[in-house]
Amino acid sequence: MIRFEDVSVTYDEAAAPTVAGIDLAVPEGELVLLVGPSGVGKSTLLGTVSGLVPHFTGGTLRGRVTVAGRDTRTHKPRELADVVGTVGQDPLSHFVTDTVEDELAYGMESLGLAPDVMRRRVEETLDLLGLADLRERPIATLSGGQQQRVAIGSVLTPHPEVLVLDEPTSALDPAAAEEVLAVLQRLVHDLGTTVLLAEHRLERVVQYADQVLLLPAPGASPLLGTPADIMAISPVYPPVVGLGRTAGWEPLPLTVRDARRRAGSLREHLRHRGGQAFRRAERVGTTPGAGHTSQRASRWPTWLSTRRAQRTPTEGTAAVTENLAVRRGRVEALHKVDLKVTPGETLALMGRNGAGKSTLLNTLVGVLEPTTGAVRISGRTPHRTTPRELIRHVGLVPQEPRDLLHADTVAAECASADHDAGAAPGTCRALVSELLPGIADEIHPRDLSEGQRLTLALAVVLTARPPLLLLDEPTRGLDYAAKARLVEHLQGLADAGHAIVLATHDVELAAELAHRVVILADGEVVADGPTADVVVSSPSFAPQVTKILAPQKWLTVAQVEAALVSDR
Amino acid sequence: MRTESGRESGRESTAARRRALLAPEANRSNALHPGAWWVWALGLGTAASRTTNPLLLGLLVGVAGYVVAARRSEAPWARSYGAFVKLGLFVLGIRLVFAVFLGSPIPGSHTLFTLPDVDLPEWAQGVRIGGRVTAETLVFALYDGLKLATLLICVGAANALANPARLLKSLPGALYEAGVAVVVALTFAPQLIADLRRLRAARRLRGRADRGVRGLLQVGLPVLEGALERSVALAAAMDARGYGRTAAVPPLVRHTTSVLTLGGLIGMCAGTYGLLAAEGAAFGLPVLLVGVGAALGGLWLGGRRSVRTRYRPDVWGVRAWLVSGSGIAVAALMIWFASTDPAALRPGVVPLVAPTLPLGPAACVLLGLLPAFVAPAPPSVSAPVPAPPPRKEAR
Structure with a gap:
């Protein structure tokens, strides 16, 4: 269906090709998952299929890509529109019209299909994607998962033979992601659509893939194979595979179900280890990496340790909310939220999109004003504190870290961060070098990778040394390596006495980092407790390792690994 | 079929028949063409521009407001009506303030109060600031402002009732x-x-x-x-997604399109020149007309290159005819009354007389209420209810 013949793409002004030596064929009706670390050219490869690379982005394409027999060199994206459907990462920038029904019809209108055909296909697609109740709704009022489904539906109506998706579930909560993936699976099974999909969150998608295409490094030639074969050698892999590798299972299990079947002896083996300790401090003590802990703590400048937090009057709490309620328009975004965060504690806020996680974080930094109830950050009321004063007590890294970055070079950004925080010149730059070695001063923040940008924003926020650090959805768009680095940074900060609150959909991240998990639903706290207790009992918030080894309470591969190592 | 419960079913069926007479609930397939709303509103506006009788203008505002209240949806643009009403009041206020401070050419004898006169330099002759404020001035300004405000409110009604996106699609x-x-x-x-x-x-x-x-x-x-x-x-x-796809067009058609478009443009230029220049008045107009015709033909032929089709276009049905027809009728009747009975539509200011409500024009304004009964009613949802998130069984 899709043929790559010795394809390489070189962007203008780039020294080396972004992708090279791609020579393979994707057969009809397969779901092919494209994996690899960030920056290896996954999006570029996807773009060559729809013809957007090079027709829209510029650059030079060598070799030949044919889709359903059409050469993308001679066919512009619009002339491929009837065979290739493309959905990008951000569904909002995909929509041309304002209501669901019109959006589904838009592609067909452009292709000039007959009105009765259009009508029939819209109805079919509404049913296929479960959108029938939303048909007249303005797209802007839909949730993230619904928008993503509309975006997929809008490219499905022309009945393309190939569907190309770039990180369709990155921004979604676990339940919404499953909605979208169920739809994709249905398309592959029932309609024989060929799907080419790039995704960082492998734990969500790898079990649906027929084949996996691995781009191991920038410019390296790709590997195509069955998911189990590729996962055995891939530098990026989901926890279920990690556990399989640790336990030496052969072939590797890709789903929780497969793994559970194999896990009998492992569970038996682990049982006599008794209850596992869950405070991360203890956990760190038992991991093989424990030796690094002291080094990591010492890698942080000494002033970052929160002795200053202990000087504040309300010692023992970094943030308190009492009976907090926030109304936005007629929506009660938060309702009776009582929360206490202590220094050195990492708290994960979870819950579906729109549950009030971001609202809570924004209230903690004073962007939103509580309707009733009180918020105290080290004894201060955030929305009545001047921003200059507040950033010394609480810092938020927003969902889109770029929002925080205004300057056009890293050096300028650091200088203005020092100025904003009233810190000694060079403070921020030292932090950046610490967290992100090898970043040049002159580089534009926009040219950094997703993970680097997040780290820069983190450094900017940390310049003011806030004892309370909030992160909104920090792992969106990060690959496993960037995530591991982030986890390491945050653990270091927590060890140094910072209180950290993360709003996240990423259950694996919560499992690795959080001491405590708070689950929000419809603006109310529905669960609050130690990570292991809360996530083990929840089907959608349990990490894969927990699901495999339940009813025992294990959270991460590292824990299991540590237990196995210490046994030997 | 009659049974012993015939009377009961009879009563039910009358109720059902009465309900069937009511306008249906609006959905995509019976939605009123947005153009019909604009024709109706512009009709009311035209009627408003023909009269300064405050009672008739008030009646027009009432009619527009009632129809908006009865037929507007929950959509964001529907909220624009309030803004237009405020704008209308603002315009009315400005008109009155200007009348007080700048005076007006209306002669009047009922002096209400006198503002201090401002002496203006020679070059500003003809402009007056301050001075005598008469009841006649104020009443005239009020009538005039009310007319403008009514026009604005009619436009606001069209804005609130017609879906702008769908209008653009037509x-x-x-x-x-x-x-x-x-x-x-x-x-x-x-x-x-x-x-x-x-x-x-x-x-x-x-x-x-x-x-x-x-x-x-x-x-x-x-x-x-x-x-x-x-x-x-x-x-x-x-x-x-295929924006800008073009159909294969035979070369002959393509060349004809170019010739027509280019020739049309040249013809329009030459024709305009002929009209403006002194010596070419004779050939100016025909050449201009031919040019316009050729250019339009080129556009029409050029449209054949586009392969677009339309998904569920709004159809101009009976209800659209009724709605637009009611607006046109109001406008036409008001224009007719204005020529036959100007006194009733333009109550005198000098001398001041209390305006009376002329029955004929008032009845014709009420025709504008028709859309409140024939246009499909918006679905009666009080608040959008989001679908409950799919629950998953615990695995």
């Missing part, structure tokens, strides 16, 4: 690109405002003041940058 094919641009702009504007808010909040996170003009200016560039990136992403998405 544009002729040659104007399709312009329509898309407006729709995209309409969806981008709210996103731009959301960006602006988010970035101002982000300033607070950096420890800078998030209020004030300076803050607004500093986020301006990032907001524009974001908008630009989004437009590029949208352009890519539209390209990949």
Whole structure:
């Protein structure tokens, strides 16, 4: 269906090709998952299929890509529109019209299909994607998962033979992601659509893939194979595979179900280890990496340790909310939220999109004003504190870290961060070098990778040394390596006495980092407790390792690994 | 079929029949053509422009308001009616203030109060500031302002009732690109405002003041940058979805299109020149007309290159005829009354007389209420109920 013949793409002004030596064929009706670390050219490869690379982005394409027999060199994206459907990462920038029904019809209108055909296909697609109740709704009022489904539906109506998706579930909560993936699976099974999909969150998608295409490094030639074969050698892999590798299972299990079947002896083996300790401090003590802990703590400048937090009057709490309620328009975004965060504690806020996680974080930094109830950050009321004063007590890294970055070079950004925080010149730059070695001063923040940008924003926020650090959805768009680095940074900060609150959909991240998990639903706290207790009992918030080894309470591969190592 | 419970079923069926007479609930397939709402509203506006009788104008405002109240949906544009009413009142207020301070050419004998006169220099002769304020001046300004306000309210009613996106979709094919641009702009504007808010909040996170003009200016560039990136992403998405696909057109047609368009433009230029220049008045008009005709023909032929079709276009049905017809009838009757009975429609200001409600014109204004009964009613949802999220069984 899709043929790559010795394809390489070189962007203008780039020294080396972004992708090279791609020579393979994707057969009809397969779901092919494209994996690899960030920056290896996954999006570029996807773009060559729809013809957007090079027709829209510029650059030079060598070799030949044919889709359903059409050469993308001679066919512009619009002339491929009837065979290739493309959905990008951000569904909002995909929509041309304002209501669901019109959006589904838009592609067909452009292709000039007959009105009765259009009508029939819209109805079919509404049913296929479960959108029938939303048909007249303005797209802007839909949730993230619904928008993503509309975006997929809008490219499905022309009945393309190939569907190309770039990180369709990155921004979604676990339940919404499953909605979208169920739809994709249905398309592959029932309609024989060929799907080419790039995704960082492998734990969500790898079990649906027929084949996996691995781009191991920038410019390296790709590997195509069955998911189990590729996962055995891939530098990026989901926890279920990690556990399989640790336990030496052969072939590797890709789903929780497969793994559970194999896990009998492992569970038996682990049982006599008794209850596992869950405070991360203890956990760190038992991991093989424990030796690094002291080094990591010492890698942080000494002033970052929160002795200053202990000087504040309300010692023992970094943030308190009492009976907090926030109304936005007629929506009660938060309702009776009582929360206490202590220094050195990492708290994960979870819950579906729109549950009030971001609202809570924004209230903690004073962007939103509580309707009733009180918020105290080290004894201060955030929305009545001047921003200059507040950033010394609480810092938020927003969902889109770029929002925080205004300057056009890293050096300028650091200088203005020092100025904003009233810190000694060079403070921020030292932090950046610490967290992100090898970043040049002159580089534009926009040219950094997703993970680097997040780290820069983190450094900017940390310049003011806030004892309370909030992160909104920090792992969106990060690959496993960037995530591991982030986890390491945050653990270091927590060890140094910072209180950290993360709003996240990423259950694996919560499992690795959080001491405590708070689950929000419809603006109310529905669960609050130690990570292991809360996530083990929840089907959608349990990490894969927990699901495999339940009813025992294990959270991460590292824990299991540590237990196995210490046994030997 | 009659049974012993015939009377009961009879009563039920009358109720059902009465209900069947009511306008149906609006959905996509019976939606009123947005153009019909505009014709109706402009009809009312035309009627308003023919009279200064405050009672008739009030009646027109009442009719427009009632129809809006009965038939507007929950959509965002439907809220614009309130803004138009406020704008109308504002215009009325301005008109009165001007009449008080600048005076008016209306002679009058009922002096209400006298403002101190401002002496203006020689070159400003003819402009008067301050001086005598008469009841006649004020009443005249009130009538005049009321007429403007009524016009604005009629336009506001059309705005609130007609879906702007669908109106743009009913544009002729040659104007399709312009329509898309407006729709995209309409969806981008709210996103731009959301960006602006988010970035101002982000300033607070950096420890800078998030209020004030300076803050607004500093986020301006990032907001524009974001908008630009989004437009590029949208352009890519539209390209990949087949925007701008063209059909294969035989060369003969293509050449004819070029000849017609170019020739038409040249003809229009020459014709205009002929009309304006002194010596060419004879050939000016025909050449201009031929040029316009040729250019239109070129546009029409050019439209054949586009392969677009339309999904569920709004149809101009019986209800659309009734709605637009009621507006046209109000306008036509009012114009007729204005010529036959000008005194009733323009109550005297000098001398001051109390306006009376002429029955004929009043009845014809009430015709404008027809849409409140024939236009499909918006679905009666009090609040949008989001679908419950799918629950998953515990595995």
